Amino acid sequence: MEQKKNWTDAFTSLDRRYIFVLVALAVIIPLLAGLKGSVNISPSVRSVYDYINDLKPGDSVMIVLDYDPASEAELYPMTLALYRHCLDRQLHILSFTMWPNGAALTERAFDKMKLEYKPKGIDIVSGVDYVNFGYQVGGALVIIAAGQDLRNAMPTDYRGNSTGSMPILDGINSLRDINYVIDLAAGSTIDWWVAYGVQRYHFVLGAGCTAVSATQYYPYLNTGQINGLIGGLKGAAEYEQLAGHPERGLAGMTAQSSVHALIALMVIVANAFYFMSGKKR
Amino acid sequence: MQLLRKHLPIAVAFVMGVVMFFQFYVPTRFSSNFLQGVTQWDRIIAGFALLLGIYSLLNHHYHKLRRLVPGWGFSVVVYVGFFAMMLSGFIWGINNPPPETVRDMTGVILGQKQTQVPFMWIYDYVFVPMQATMFSILAFYIASAAYRAFRARTKEATVLLITAIIVMLGRVPIGALLIPFKPFHGDVELLPWFTEWILNNPSMAAQRGIMIGIGLGIIATSLRIIFGIERTYMGGGD
Numbered sequence: 001m002e003q004k005k006n007w008t009d010a011f012t013s014l015d016r017r018y019i020f021v022l023v024a025l026a027v028i029i030p031l032l033a034g035l036k037g038s039v040n041i042s043p044s045v046r047s048v049y050d051y052i053n054d055l056k057p058g059d060s061v062m063i064v065l066d067y068d069p070a071s072e073a074e075l076y077p078m079t080l081a082l083y084r085h086c087l088d089r090q091l092h093i094l095s096f097t098m099w100p101n102g103a104a105l106t107e108r109a110f111d112k113m114k115l116e117y118k119p120k121g122i123d124i125v126s127g128v129d130y131v132n133f134g135y136q137v138g139g140a141l142v143i144i145a146a147g148q149d150l151r152n153a154m155p156t157d158y159r160g161n162s163t164g165s166m167p168i169l170d171g172i173n174s175l176r177d178i179n180y181v182i183d184l185a186a187g188s189t190i191d192w193w194v195a196y197g198v199q200r201y202h203f204v205l206g207a208g209c210t211a212v213s214a215t216q217y218y219p220y221l222n223t224g225q226i227n228g229l230i231g232g233l234k235g236a237a238e239y240e241q242l243a244g245h246p247e248r249g250l251a252g253m254t255a256q257s258s259v260h261a262l263i264a265l266m267v268i269v270a271n272a273f274y275f276m277s278g279k280k281r
Numbered sequence: 282m283q284l285l286r287k288h289l290p291i292a293v294a295f296v297m298g299v300v301m302f303f304q305f306y307v308p309t310r311f312s313s314n315f316l317q318g319v320t321q322w323d324r325i326i327a328g329f330a331l332l333l334g335i336y337s338l339l340n341h342h343y344h345k346l347r348r349l350v351p352g353w354g355f356s357v358v359v360y361v362g363f364f365a366m367m368l369s370g371f372i373w374g375i376n377n378p379p380p381e382t383v384r385d386m387t388g389v390i391l392g393q394k395q396t397q398v399p400f401m402w403i404y405d406y407v408f409v410p411m412q413a414t415m416f417s418i419l420a421f422y423i424a425s426a427a428y429r430a431f432r433a434r435t436k437e438a439t440v441l442l443i444t445a446i447i448v449m450l451g452r453v454p455i456g457a458l459l460i461p462f463k464p465f466h467g468d469v470e471l472l473p474w475f476t477e478w479i480l481n482n483p484s485m486a487a488q489r490g491i492m493i494g495i496g497l498g499i500i501a502t503s504l505r506i507i508f509g510i511e512r513t514y515m516g517g518g519d
Contacts, residue, residue, distance in 0.1 A: 016425040023424045037454050040473050071410035100331075101412075107376070109301045115380050115393045137331065140325035145320040148313065153320075159376050211452065218485040219492060234452055257455035259420065262447045266428045271442070274432050 008277040012270060026262045032255035036246055042196070044221055048206040048228030049085070052178060057090035059179040060172060064193075067186035068101035069211050075184050077249040078236040079109050079206045082182065085243040087124065092168050094178065096133035096154065098142055098189055103112075103135040107158055126157065127166040141193040143278030147175045147201040156201040167212060175201045184208040184230075190217055194225045208235060223239055291509040298507035341361070364409075369399040377401050445480060450475025 052061060062084055067075045088095050093204050110132055113126050124130060133154040136142040145153035149161055150172060163169060171262060181203055183193045190207045198205045204227055207217055211232025220226045230239055233256055236249030301319070304312050328517035342356035380393045397405065433439040451457035466472055505511035 012429075014428065016429075019419045019425045019428055023421050027420075038468060039454050040457055042473075042477065069409040070416040072409060072413050072419065082432050098518045101408075104375070104401060105409075108401070108405065111377055111380070111395055115395055118380060118382070118393050119390075138327045140319050141323045141327065144316065145324065148320065152317065191467075215484050216488055218480055219489045220482070222485060231421055245362070253454055257453040259424075260449045261455050263427050264449050266424065267431050267446060268443065270428045270431070271433050272457045 011279060013165050020218040022266075023125045023259060026258040030258050031251070032252070034251070035254040036250045037257075039234060039241060039250070041044040041238050041242060042231075042235075043233070044229040045235050046060065046228070046242065048182065048208075048230055049239060049242045051206065051227055052085055052089065052091070053083075053281040055089060055091055055179055055210045056141060058092065060094060060168070060177075061086050062094040062175070062178045063104045064181070064183045064189070064268065065095060065097045065102050066099055066183055066189040067097075067105075067210075068099050069105065071186035073235045073252070074210050074236065075186060075208065076105065076109070077247060077252070078184055078230055078231065078239065079105075080112065080210075080247065081236055081239040081243055081249060082184075084107060084116075084245045087113060087122070087129070088243070091128040094133070094168070094172075094229075094236060095130070096142075098136055098139060099186075100135050103158060106132050106134070109245075126159070127161065127163075127168055129168070131163065131166060131168050132158040133163070140196045140211070141194045142191055143175075144200070147197060149278060150174050153223050155270045167207050179204060180204050180206065182208060185213075186210055189218070190226070194220055197230045198225055206230075221265075239249075287512075287515070290515050291512070294506055294514075295355050298503070323369060366400065366403060371405060373400065375400045395502045411482075447472060447478060451479075 016035060045262070055061070061082075063079065063086070063090065065075070065079055081095060095110075097103055097106055110124070110126075110130060113130075117124055126132070134157065136154060138145070151169060154163055157163055157166075175181065175197060181197070183190050183205065185207065186209070193205055193207070197203065205225070206228045207220070207226045208230035209217060209232070211234065214229065214231030214235075216224065217229055221229050230236065233249055233252050237253045238249075240246050241251045297319075301316075338359070340484070342359045345353050345356040346360075363417055377397050378396060380395045383391045383394045385391055431442055431445070433442050436438065450459060450470040451474075456476070457470035461473045462471045463469060464474055467474065502511060506514065
């Protein structure tokens with residue numbers, strides 16, 4: 001009996017380094033194997049995709065990158081999937097960030113798009129096909145300012161060019177004139193967009209966020225304050241699958257699957273040993 | 282001194298609070314222009330807050346360096362990182378040049394090449410991996426903590442544990458493979474379906490309650506600030 005207690009105790013208080021090794025292997029092996037599976041498409045991701053897909057060439061989509069490199073693994077694939085879809089549909093992309101460290105990520109994403117689309121004979125030109133307004137200081141005030149007068153709120157782009165005469169902004173005076181706005185957020189900016197943007201200026205808003213914060217935004221989805229929600233890497237993978245560009249999101253799904261399964265298994269095993277050790281009593 | 286430190290900020294907060302409250306309900310051109318002006322003012326002030334933050338960061342680490350407190354080496358890293366990024370941005374700019382077309386000897390296009398300015402190179406190959414690494418370490422700690430602490434000790438903990446396992450598996454493709462049964466003759470497997478149900482019903486109900494609570498709290502705090510009852514924003518904990 002004592003011997004049984006010893007080995008169950010040993011398992012319940014397993015050295016954390018063994019767990020770290022297991023998690024590392026669960027991530028590395030599927031990524032090295034290069035497996036890309038398919039994912040179930042959730043209704044909230046499909047609504048974002050469908051809305052963009054139904055826009056006409058030349059319509060404008062504002063994609064706001066409210067995150068920094070800490071959330072890059074989840075939100076950057078989402079950003080690229082949205083950019084690719086918009087470029088495939090010949091939509092104009094307007095981007096900015098309210099996170100200081102996100103400005104360079106936005107520029108990097110556009111640089112990547114230029115590299116990807118140039119061999120296809122498509123030149124993506126700043127001020128014509130897209131505009132990166134860079135970092136905008138002021139938090140929620142940026143949304144109010146852009147809702148009042150977009151050019152006045154963002155007089156120059158990331159490279160310091162005046163936005164006043166940019167062809168991409170022809171016919172766009174404020175957020176009301178933009179066909180679709182999507183906030184990709186690692187923090188609480190989706191709340192700001194709903195409260196200070198949608199409720200005040202009445203445009204259609206979609207959202208993307210990290211998996212851990214997705215549950216926070218279901219009430220907005222239910223009330224129609226956001227028309228769709230892309231949650232975490234899984235959401236990015238769903239969007240990549242819908243848009244026909246399988247990239248980092250889908251590649252990461254196998255790694256995420258194995259880690260989730262591993263953690264679930266570890267919790268079940270740890271509880272089994274916990275009950276066997278008799279501590280419950 | 283009392284006037285500047287106490288009465289004036291309270292008066293400004295009261296006047297602006299009341300004016301901005303009524304502005305929301307007055308749909309005139311003057312009201313709209315006023316909002317635009319105030320927003321610009323606020324954004325300029327927020328910009329200065331960034332400068333204050335930079336000063337505060339450098340000052341904090343300067344004192345650590347001057348006293349050579351344990352861990353002062355990290356303060357050196359802060360200074361090196363700060364000035365390396367700032368100077369590389371000032372000297373070589375922060376914008377990459379447009380991609381160049383790479384051709385072979387016969388002029389056939391081989392592909393595209395992106396040259397990077399030092400600022401973007403440091404950002405891409407130092408800053409991004411470091412921040413991503415810091416965040417990804419969480420996965421290891423969460424796994425370890427789940428193994429050690431997630432126990433079905435009570436009924437409530439058991440419900441939480443079962444829900445967590447269902448959502449964890451239902452949010453990834455393996456959940457659909459584990460139980461391929463599709464409930465209610467639908468096209469979604471059991472675990473993803475149940476996960477969506479949890480997120481759309483009990484979880485959303487709880488979130489809604491929290492949001493309403495936060496909203497009421499914001500209104501109460503705003504009124505306290507406008508009427509000068511809440512003064513902690515002026516410092517001093519009064």
